[in-house]
Amino acid sequence: MAVELQPTESAIDFTLKILLLGDSGVGKTSLLTRFAHDNFDEQVASTIGVDFAVKKLSVYDKRVKLTVWDTAGQEKFRTLTTTFYRGAKGIIMVYDVSRPDTLLHLEEQWMRELELHGTEADAVRMVVANKVDVGDARRVSWHEGSDFARRHGCLFAETSAKTNIAVANAFEELVLKILETPSLLEDAGLRSGTVLLDSPQSGYGVYDYCYC
Numbered sequence: 161m162a163v164e165l166q167p168t169e170s171a172i173d174f175t176l177k178i179l180l181l182g183d184s185g186v187g188k189t190s191l192l193t194r195f196a197h198d199n200f201d202e203q204v205a206s207t208i209g210v211d212f213a214v215k216k217l218s219v220y221d222k223r224v225k226l227t228v229w230d231t232a233g234q235e236k237f238r239t240l241t242t243t244f245y246r247g248a249k250g251i252i253m254v255y256d257v258s259r260p261d262t263l264l265h266l267e268e269q270w271m272r273e274l275e276l277h278g279t280e281a282d283a284v285r286m287v288v289a290n291k292v293d294v295g296d297a298r299r300v301s302w303h304e305g306s307d308f309a310r311r312h313g314c315l316f317a318e319t320s321a322k323t324n325i326a327v328a329n330a331f332e333e334l335v336l337k338i339l340e341t342p343s344l345l346e347d348a349g350l351r352s353g354t355v356l357l358d359s360p361q362s363g364y365g366v367y368d369y370c371y372c
Contacts, residue, residue, distance in 0.1 A: 171223060172216070172223050172224070172225045173222045173223045173224065173349060174222060174223075174224050174225070174339070174345060174348040174349050175224075175225045175226075175227065175348055175349075176224060176225070176226050176227070176249045176250060176335065176338055176344075176348055177226075177227050177229065177247050177248045177249055177250075178226055178227070178228045178229065178248065178249065178250040178251075178252065178331075178334065179228075179229050179231060179244065179245065179248045179250070179251050179252065180192060180228065180229065180230045180231060180252050180254060181231055181251060181252070181253045181254070181266075181270045181273075181274070182253055182254035182255060182262065182265075182266065182270060183255070183256075183259075183261075183262045183265050185256065185259075185262075186254045186255055186256040186259070186262050186290055186291075187254060187256065187290040187291055187321050188230050188231070188254050189211070189230050190290075190321035190322070191252075191254065191288070191290060191319065191321045191327055192211075192213055192228055192230045193213075193321070194321040194324055194327045195213075195215060195228070195327050195328060195331050196213035196214070196215050196228065197213070198324075200321055200322055200324070202322075211229075211230045212227055212228060212229045212230065213227075213228050213230075214226065214227055214228075215228065215331075217332070217335065219332070219335055219336060219339060220336075220339065222339060224335060224339070226331070226335065228331075229244055229248070231244060243277075245273075245274065245277035245278045245279065246277075246279050247279060247280065248278065248279075248280060248283055249280060249283055249284065249338050249344045249348065250283060250284045250285075250286070250334045250335070250337075250338050251274060251278070251283055251284070251285045251286070252286045252288055252330070252331075252334065253266045253270055253271070253285065253286070253287050253288065253314070254288045254290050255287070255288070255289060255290065255300070255305070256290055256291050257289050257290070257291050257292055257294065257298045257299065257300045257305070257318075258291060258294045258297045258298055258299055258300075259299065259300075260299050260300050263289075263300055263304070263305065263308060266287065266308075267308075267312070271312065280344065281343075282341050282343045282344055283344070284315065284334055284337045284338050284341060284344070285312070285313065285314040285315070286309075286314055286315040286316070286317060286330065286333070286334050287305065287308060287309040287312070287314045287315070287316050287317075288316075288317050288318075288319055288330055289302070289305040289316075289317070289318040289319070290318075290319050290320065290321060291320060291321075291322070292318045292319065292320045292325060293320040293322050293323045293325065302318060305318065315333060315334065315337060317329065317330035317333065
């Protein structure tokens with residue numbers, strides 16, 4: 161069970177970079193906002209390029225800082241996001257249970273991009289079925305999503321950012337799996353005081369730590 165740490169607590173054992181991938185409108189930004197700030201906005205705008213938030217957790221006996229990156233789903237912003245795959249320890253691929261095409265695109269598009277641009281061979285992958293609050297508008301069953309995730313060797317979770325169903329649990333399950341993968345922790349303890357931003361123009365940029 162993960163416990164949220166207070167912003168003033170500075171001692172961090174691991175800093176882990178997590179990516180949110182998926183089509184525009186599947187709820188990536190809403191999932192991030194719900195997880196990081198316990199908030200939901202019906203009128204949230206589509207992400208332009210890349211945004212991120214920071215969350216501190218205590219998992220087992222380890223203090224973990226997550227930098228969670230929300231990538232744009234629109235094709236016109238795709239070239240802005242490719243460098244942000246670098247160093248990601250966890251990948252959350254999101255689809256909308258009311259839009260079957262968004263699940264198909266995980267395989268046809270997002271997994272291919274991950275194979276092309278990802279730099280962590282052992283990165284933990286999770287498929288998240290979002291918007292399970294839609295009721296009769298649902299078009300993708302739990303079994304379809306679970307089978308898809310199993311075929312691709314991914315963790316699986318169903319969530320609703322709107323009604324706060326299993327959002328924190330999904331992130332916590334991903335973090336637990338990362339912490340159980342030694343190869344992903346080899347350099348994860350070296351960045352505890354900073355947030356590292358990948359920049360297409362300048363490679364790595366180091367920015368002062370901020371709690372988002």
